[in-house]
Amino acid sequence: MAGNPRNGRPYRRLVAAVKALGHPCARCGHNIDLKLNARHPMSFTLDHAIPLALGGSLLDPANARSMHRRCNSAKGARLGPTPPKTSWKW
Incomplete structure (x- = not known):
């Protein structure tokens, strides 16, 4: 039985490289503070441009980008960065 591929060395290398x-965050465009605790909503996470649920590659560097944890959660398994919601009605 294989372990979780996200715990493997190749995935950790990809995360470190990105x-x-x-x-900056691929969704909101703001800088990411790399010193924040990994559980902080504004900490770094690796986002997959083509979500794994839609057939994206886990280890392809071209599919990997930086994103805040909060932004990544809000994006979910959708394609594209999906612009953040604003309170302004245009």
């Missing part, structure tokens, strides 16, 4: 790029 984190080291220091890119």
Whole structure:
């Protein structure tokens, strides 16, 4: 029985490589504080541009991008960054 691939060395390497790029959040565009606790809503998470649930590759660097934990949760298993909701009615 195989373990969770997200706990494996290749996945951890991918997370470290994307984190080291220091890119802002792919959804909201704000910087990500890499010193925050991993459970903090504004901490770094690895997002998959094509969600795994829709056939995206877990380990493809071209499918990986930086995102805040909160933004990643709000995006869910949808394609694209989905712009954040605003309180302004235009």
